[in-house]
Amino acid sequence: MPTKQSSRTRPLTLLSLGHACVDVYQGAVAALVPFFVAERAYTYAAASGIVLAAFLLSSVVQPLFGALTDRWALPWLLPVSTLLAGTGVALAGVGGSYALTLAAVAVSGVGVAAYHPEAARVARQASRGSHTAMAWFSLGGNLGFAAAPLMVSAAVATGGLRASPLLVVPALAGAALCVAALRSLRVPHAAAAAAAATAAEADGGTGRAAVRDDWRSFLKLSGAVVCRSIVFVGLSAFISLYARQRTGxxxxxxxxxxFVLYLGGAVGTLAGGRLATRWGRLPVVRWSYALTVLAVAGVVLVPGPLLYLCVALTSAGLYVPFSLHITLGQDYLPRHMGTASGVTLGLTVSMGGLATPLIGALADAASLRVALAPLIALPALGWLLLRILPEPGAPGAAGGSDPPALQRATLRRP
Known part of the structure; x- marks a missing residue:
C-alpha cells in the first residue's frame, strides 16, 4: 500500500522527471551547434541563428499558452508538447537545408513553450507552496539541460547529424511520465478547485480584501530574468567553442x-530552495546575481583549466535563483499565475536566444572573447532591478498584506 507521504511526493517526482526529458531539447540545440559548424561549415552567425530559431517562436507563443492556462486547465498539453519538442530536434539534423533545420528547431521551441506554463502551474499546485519542492521540479529541467551535451554527443558524434532521430527517445519517455503524473495528481480536479478558490478570493467572495496583481514589481523581476537569460543562452551557444580556444x-x-555549465545548475537549484527557506527569496536572488558578475568575468578573462571553475561558479550563480524566479512571479501576479509562469519560466528565458545572433556576429567580426565580454555587465543590471523589489504580499507592496492567493489556493486539496 502506498503511504500518504509517497502519494504526495509521487506526482512531483514524475513531473520533475518529465521536466528533465523536455529540457533536454533546450540544451540539445546549443549542443548541436559545434556539429553544425564542423559538418556544415556554418559561420558563428549562422550557427547562432539556429539557436535563435529555437527560441524565437517560443518567446512569442509562450505568453499565449500562459494566458490560456489562466482560463482553462490544459493538462493534455504536457505530453503533447513533450513529443513536439522531441520531434523538432530529432529532425534538425536529417536534411541538409539550412531553412529546414531552422524550421525543425522552431517546432521544437513551440513544444517547449507549450509545456512550461502549464507544467509550472501544475507543479506549484503539487508542491503545496513549498520553495524546496519547486526547486526539485526546476532541478529536473536543469538535469535535462546537463544531460543534453552527453546525449547529443552519444547520438551524433559517431553517426553524424543524420543520427539525430535517435534524440526523440527522451520525448517518448517524458510523455509517458507526464501522463503518469497527471493521473496521480488528478490535475483537472485540482486545477479547477484552485482556480475557483483564486477567483472567489479575487472577487471578494470569501469576505477578504481582493488580491491585486503587482505588475510593476513583476516587470522589474522579468527584466532581471532577461539579463540572466542572455548570459545563460549566450554561454550555452558558445562556451563549447570558447573552451576549446582558451584551454587548447x-x-x-x-x-x-x-556539461559543467548545465550540471552546476543542479547544485544551484537545490541550494536556492533551501537558502530561500532560511534567508528569504529576494536576498538569495540578489546575492546570486552579484556572484554571477564575478564568475562571468572569470569565464571571459581566466585562461586554462581554471576556466572550468569559473564556468561552475557562473552556473551556480545563474541557477540558484531559477526556481525562485517562478514563485516570485506567480506571487506578484496571483490572479494570473499561468501568465506569470509563461513569462518567468518561458518568455524571459527565450529572450536570451534573441541576443545570440548579435553575439555571433560580434564574434565573427572580432573574436569570441570580445563577443562574450558584454555579458559581464548584465548580471549587474539584473541586480539593480532586484535591489528595489518588495517581497510579494509584504506591507507596502501592490498586493497588500494578504498572503499570495496562489499559495492559499495550492494549500487546499480537492
Missing part, C-alpha cells in the same frame, strides 16, 4: 565545459 583542448574540452 579539442571536442572533449568543449563538451566538458558545456
Amino acid at each position: 583542448g579539442g571536442e572533449v574540452a568543449g563538451t566538458a565545459a558545456l
Whole structure:
C-alpha cells in the first residue's frame, strides 16, 4: 500500500522527471551547434541563428499558452508538447537545408513553450507552496539541460547529424511520465478547485480584501530574468567553442565545459530552495546575481583549466535563483499565475536566444572573447532591478498584506 507521504511526493517526482526529458531539447540545440559548424561549415552567425530559431517562436507563443492556462486547465498539453519538442530536434539534423533545420528547431521551441506554463502551474499546485519542492521540479529541467551535451554527443558524434532521430527517445519517455503524473495528481480536479478558490478570493467572495496583481514589481523581476537569460543562452551557444580556444583542448574540452555549465545548475537549484527557506527569496536572488558578475568575468578573462571553475561558479550563480524566479512571479501576479509562469519560466528565458545572433556576429567580426565580454555587465543590471523589489504580499507592496492567493489556493486539496 502506498503511504500518504509517497502519494504526495509521487506526482512531483514524475513531473520533475518529465521536466528533465523536455529540457533536454533546450540544451540539445546549443549542443548541436559545434556539429553544425564542423559538418556544415556554418559561420558563428549562422550557427547562432539556429539557436535563435529555437527560441524565437517560443518567446512569442509562450505568453499565449500562459494566458490560456489562466482560463482553462490544459493538462493534455504536457505530453503533447513533450513529443513536439522531441520531434523538432530529432529532425534538425536529417536534411541538409539550412531553412529546414531552422524550421525543425522552431517546432521544437513551440513544444517547449507549450509545456512550461502549464507544467509550472501544475507543479506549484503539487508542491503545496513549498520553495524546496519547486526547486526539485526546476532541478529536473536543469538535469535535462546537463544531460543534453552527453546525449547529443552519444547520438551524433559517431553517426553524424543524420543520427539525430535517435534524440526523440527522451520525448517518448517524458510523455509517458507526464501522463503518469497527471493521473496521480488528478490535475483537472485540482486545477479547477484552485482556480475557483483564486477567483472567489479575487472577487471578494470569501469576505477578504481582493488580491491585486503587482505588475510593476513583476516587470522589474522579468527584466532581471532577461539579463540572466542572455548570459545563460549566450554561454550555452558558445562556451563549447570558447573552451576549446582558451584551454587548447579539442571536442572533449568543449563538451566538458558545456556539461559543467548545465550540471552546476543542479547544485544551484537545490541550494536556492533551501537558502530561500532560511534567508528569504529576494536576498538569495540578489546575492546570486552579484556572484554571477564575478564568475562571468572569470569565464571571459581566466585562461586554462581554471576556466572550468569559473564556468561552475557562473552556473551556480545563474541557477540558484531559477526556481525562485517562478514563485516570485506567480506571487506578484496571483490572479494570473499561468501568465506569470509563461513569462518567468518561458518568455524571459527565450529572450536570451534573441541576443545570440548579435553575439555571433560580434564574434565573427572580432573574436569570441570580445563577443562574450558584454555579458559581464548584465548580471549587474539584473541586480539593480532586484535591489528595489518588495517581497510579494509584504506591507507596502501592490498586493497588500494578504498572503499570495496562489499559495492559499495550492494549500487546499480537492
